Amino acid sequence: MGSRRLASFSLACISGASSRKTSMAMLALFSKSQNYTSLCRIARSFEFVSAPLYRIPLKSPFQVRSISTPRETVAGFDEMVAGTQRKHYMLGGKGGVGKTSCAASLAVKFANHGHPTIVISTDPAHSLSDSFAQDLSGGTLVPVEGVDSPLFALEINPEKAREEFRTASQGSGGSGDGMKDLMDSMGLGMLADQLGELKLGELLDTPPPGLDEAIAISKVMQFVESQQYNMFTRIVFDTAPTGHTLRLLSLPDFLDASIGKMMKLKKKLASTTSAFKSVFGKEKKQQDVASDKVEQLRERMAKVRDLFRDPDATEFVIVTIPTVMAISESSRLHASLRKECIPVQRLIVNQVLPPSASDCKFCAMKRKDQMRVLETIMSDPQLANLRLVQAPLVDVEIRGVPALKFMGDMIWK
Numbered sequence: 001m002g003s004r005r006l007a008s009f010s011l012a013c014i015s016g017a018s019s020r021k022t023s024m025a026m027l028a029l030f031s032k033s034q035n036y037t038s039l040c041r042i043a044r045s046f047e048f049v050s051a052p053l054y055r056i057p058l059k060s061p062f063q064v065r066s067i068s069t070p071r072e073t074v075a076g077f078d079e080m081v082a083g084t085q086r087k088h089y090m091l092g093g094k095g096g097v098g099k100t101s102c103a104a105s106l107a108v109k110f111a112n113h114g115h116p117t118i119v120i121s122t123d124p125a126h127s128l129s130d131s132f133a134q135d136l137s138g139g140t141l142v143p144v145e146g147v148d149s150p151l152f153a154l155e156i157n158p159e160k161a162r163e164e165f166r167t168a169s170q171g172s173g174g175s176g177d178g179m180k181d182l183m184d185s186m187g188l189g190m191l192a193d194q195l196g197e198l199k200l201g202e203l204l205d206t207p208p209p210g211l212d213e214a215i216a217i218s219k220v221m222q223f224v225e226s227q228q229y230n231m232f233t234r235i236v237f238d239t240a241p242t243g244h245t246l247r248l249l250s251l252p253d254f255l256d257a258s259i260g261k262m263m264k265l266k267k268k269l270a271s272t273t274s275a276f277k278s279v280f281g282k283e284k285k286q287q288d289v290a291s292d293k294v295e296q297l298r299e300r301m302a303k304v305r306d307l308f309r310d311p312d313a314t315e316f317v318i319v320t321i322p323t324v325m326a327i328s329e330s331s332r333l334h335a336s337l338r339k340e341c342i343p344v345q346r347l348i349v350n351q352v353l354p355p356s357a358s359d360c361k362f363c364a365m366k367r368k369d370q371m372r373v374l375e376t377i378m379s380d381p382q383l384a385n386l387r388l389v390q391a392p393l394v395d396v397e398i399r400g401v402p403a404l405k406f407m408g409d410m411i412w413k
């Protein structure tokens with residue numbers, strides 16, 4: 001067997017190694033043996049179910065050289081917990097892979113390591129309440145009991161946030177009824193409508209996809225900006241499945257640009273209005289408070305956009321499971337996050353079957369299948385460089401703080 005192929009096989013095995021120590025031990029043995037049979041024996045002794053060799057793609061010499069830097073298989077929690085500067089962790093991925101469980105367990109672990117923490121669900125189909133076995137549905141921060149430092153949880157209610165925003169913008173008035181009457185009398189009623197409201201009401205009635213998420217994030221920013229919440233040094237987001245989340249992350253840019261255009265239009269139209277006003281000797285209207293609201297939203301969006309892209313302040317953790325479909329989606333998610341310049345370092349592969357002690361054929365086949373999928377991560381250009389963390393499938397449902405603590409101790413090492 002050629003040394004490149006042997007090296008490639010070793011790389012594939014190392015991808016399944018349960019710890020850095022194991023990987024190192026395998027590398028040491030590999031360098032001594034340089035022999036396929038003994039390598040397979042070594043691999044099996046480490047309980048790897050190796051894929052048939054024909055399934056393992058030959059690596060380019062460049063990729064083979066990466067063997068010399070074995071992959072970390074621990075989350076590096078020490079790094080995540082270090083420092084008192086506020087950090088945001090966003091957990092996201094395909095539906096049902098365990099995002100909420102991983103986010104809630106991380107929040108519990110931060111709180112138990114001295115960080116006052118907030119965990120926020122931006123998924124319209126919330127399951128944070130189920131995960132903590134506590135009602136968190138009120139749209140306000142709720143304290144979570146049973147942890148060492150303050151931990152608060154919040155399920156964002158996008159509908160409620162949208163309603164609040166709509167009320168605020170409507171309440172602040174547009175161009176004013178007087179002006180509308182005047183323009184109506186001149187047959188310019190339609191223009192007056194657009195002028196006054198910037199079609200904001202219409203925008204909120206039939207929002208473009210993702211506006212809910214953007215408003216939800218703007219709501220989150222209120223918590224984040226408020227002095228009252230300064231003490232919280234870790235904010236964990238349990239995000240919605242991939243599509244929603246990508247929209248959420250790209251929206252601050254989109255809205256910033258759109259609102260910018262709307263503001264320009266507003267200014268242009270406002271000067272037209274002043275001309276009408278001076279011709280008909282009407283009183284100068286007060287400052288348009290509605291446009292202030294829009295400008296505030298724009299500023300908030302810009303802040304969120306910058307925050308999401310700051311590697312010292314934010315990290316997006318991709319959660320997945322060892323199936324071809326989930327890994328493919330994670331790969332696309334990482335590509336999109338990179339495009340958006342969102343920092344990503346870690347990939348959690350959840351629900352990995354532990355080696356079976358019994359002779360359960362289903363378990364053995366399932367695990368073998370999962371190991372093959374794990375190997376594909378090594379050859380995925382989007383995922384290969386992420387820190388791979390494996391979380392075992394456990395035989396109980398993860399609900400309540402003690403269970404989340406148990407899960408957190410398995411994942412966040």
Ligand SMILES: Nc1ncnc2c1ncn2[C@@H]1O[C@H](COP(=O)(O)OP(=O)(O)OP(=O)(O)O)[C@@H](O)[C@H]1O
Pocket residue numbers: 094095096097098099100101102123125126127241350351352391392393394395396397398399
């Ligand atoms: N490692 C695990 N072992 C056993 N059960 C798990 C594991 N991870 C998650 N689960 C269970 O899987 C189910 C779905 O988990 P969770 O709600 O965390 O996923 P999710 O990705 O947030 O789902 P959704 O996309 O629907 O919000 C829950 O019942 C949870 O207890």
